[in-house]
Amino acid sequence: MSHSFQDPDAELRAAARHFGRRGFLTMTGAAAALAFAVNLPTAGSAAAAELDAKAVKADPFTLGVASGDPLPxxxxxxxxxxPSPYESDGGMPRGRVTVRWELAHDARFTRVAKRGSTTAHPEFAHTVHVEVPGLDTDREYYYxxxxGTWISPVGRTRTAPAxxxxxxxxxxxxVSCQAYHDGYFTAYRHLADEDVDLVFHLGDYLYEYAVTAVGGNRKYTDRRLPAVFNRETLTLEDxxxxxALYKSDPDLIAxxxxxxxxxxxxxHETENxxxxxxxxxxxxxxEFLLRRAAAYRAYWENQPLRTPQKPTGSDMRLYRRRHWGRLAQFDVLDTRQYRSDQAYGDGWQVPGPESEDPSRTLTGDQQERWLVDGWRASGATWNVxxxxxxxxQRKDRATDGFKLSMDSWDGYPASRRRLLDGWRASGKDNLMVLTGDVHVHYGFDLKADFDDPASKTLGTEIVTSSITSGGDGSDxxxxxxxxxxxxxxxxxxxxxRGYAVVTLxxxxxxxxxxxxPAVTTPGAPLTVAGSFVTEAGKPGLTPA
Structure with a gap:
């Protein structure tokens, strides 16, 4: 291992014993606590020497390239x-590496718009995040x-409109929910060919569960995965x-x-x-917060996220706002980090006083205020x-005694009511919620009162199925x-399985x-299973 810590599990347990819950949650040095637990200095603070990029003897770009969160x-x-993604250090020598980058107007890089260099630090597993400023608005670029002598694949990205x-x-x-062990990422191969401006990944980018040597339901016959994957993720190394396993998939890379x-x-990026x-x-x-800190750090390292999303200890500010001209405002939520514990367990239960407690929250108070205030100030046609x-609301039956999912907004009805009231008070039109999680496609009308079908429709909800999770499924x-x-x-x-495309x-x-039709075998064709339209100023879904 090139990491300076040798036994992450033992160090996590030791740190959990050293820090009481209150001390861990309230200490201002949360980052220092994490460093103590897993010996993770911030980039540039360690003694890692500058490494000659020529020392990288094999292609280091095995996990492809990515871009994200475009601004105008x-x-x-x-x-x-x-170069060896299935090894704990990625097959990289311990040291800082200079990485050069180019951004061009064409895929052949005959018209380079920007170029520069950055440093890949071993403290962040030699990941690179480059924020390129000073670009033209609403423009396509290649990067x-x-x-050293190695050149990455070419990626395509774009800036947002002013x-x-x-x-x-x-x-x-x-897109959402891509359990590697449940099948092939065929839907991503089709998505790579779509003409879309942005892809929103709504969660469960990876799963913490073990992946067998044959890749679970992929049933590999031409290779075997290392035993390091056949265990639940607990440590930063895990x-x-x-x-690395997920990002080595060629369809996801595409x-x-x-x-x-x-x-x-x-x-699942942390724990179910x-x-x-x-x-x-x-x-x-x-002890769980130490695991959460490791999961959050690995998430930031491996996703195309900007500096404000960089975690501190077990905390990470992931909710954020993006705009697409005056057409759309995107309020990206985090419904996991700040929520009250699920009522009556985390499964399907009959609702009752515990789930209906008005103090319960799915977003936390600060994020809730941020969202409602953002709606009030929005000048966009669509608020997504x-x-x-x-x-x-999603009842499991039409008769009395119905159950609701305590892990969804149904388990937090007061939290949902506050948001719907905030939406109505904002005086804005055209609310659209994008959702993942449930491994099926849904299209919902959002009602002022879900128990009254005749109540006013306030918006629409577009739920995308999984990329693979749950296996092949059925129509x-x-x-x-x-x-x-x-x-x-x-x-x-x-x-x-599949994804949703929304044209605003x-x-x-x-x-x-x-x-x-299938994810347990590769190469399945793509079908449009359903198409619906919602009119601006007239919420509700109608068949296209």
Missing amino acids: QSVLLWTRLA RFRA TSAKTAEMKLAA YRLRY AHAAHPFVVTWDD NYADDTPENDVPPE VPQQVTFA KPSNWDTYMAANPHLRFYNGR GKKSARADWKTV
Whole structure:
């Protein structure tokens, strides 16, 4: 191992014993606590020497390139140096490496717009985040990296329109839930060929669960994965390796190279169904926070995120606002880090006083105020909320005694009510929620009162299915009839894997849910499973 720590599990346990829960949560040196726990200095603070890039003897760009969070005059570029990605250090010698980058107007780089260099630090697993300023607005660019004699694949990205621009149309894709062990990322290969401006990843970019030597349901016959993947992720090394496994997938590499991503997490990037500092199991909160710190750091390292999202200890400010001219405002949420613990456990339960407690929150007070204030100040035609768990009410039956998911907004109805009231008070039109998590395609009308089908429709919710999670699925799940009867605001339901494409225009928005028939075998074709339209100023989904 090139890491300076030798036994991450032992050090995590030791740190958990050293810091009480209150001390860990309240100490101003949270970053120092994390450094104590896993010996992680910040980049540049360690004694790692400058490494001659010529010492990198094999292609270090095995995980491709990516871009994200475009601004009107700036793009964010990402890569990682990892000639042997399935090794704990990526196969890199311990040392700082100078990485050069270029941004051009054409894919052949005959018209270079910007170029520069940055440093890949071993403290961040030789990942690179480059924020390129001073660009033209609403423009496509191509980019690449160089390390020594090695040149990365070419990526395509773009800047956003000026915030005052009267943009006529933009197209986005929504994706989520890509369990490597459940199948092939075929949907990403199709997405790479789509003409979209942005891809919103709504969570579960990776899963903490073990991946067998044959890749789970991929059933590899031509290779074997190392045993390091056949265990649950707990330490920083585990999470870094798991990202390397996922990012080595050629279809995911292709999607990242083709489009800029705006990412947010759900639970599996850390642990299933965790809530704030409460883990899924009986691990003490102070120990879980050390795991969370490792997961958050690995997430930032491996995603195309800007400097404000860089974590401090076990905290990371992931919710943020982006604009696409005057056409769309995107309020990206984090519904995992600040939420109250799930009521009655984290499964499907009959709602009651605990779940309906008005003090319960899914976003935390600060993020809730930020969202409502942002709506009030918005001048956009469409106010889009990319987030994680199902927002609309979703009963499991039409009769009394129905159950709701305690992990979704149904488990936090007071929190949802405050947001819907805030939306109505803002006086704005055209609310659209983008959702992942549930491994199916849904299209919902968002009602003022979900128990009254005749109540006013306030917006729409576009739920995208998984890329792979849950296996092949089916066009008509076994509970299709029950769900459609129990939830009259549910307008579309499909259980295959795939993604959603949403086209936002001045007068209407169109949602196309796309699916593949199988993920347990590679190369499946793409089908449009359903298409719906919602008109500006007249919320609600109608068939296209």
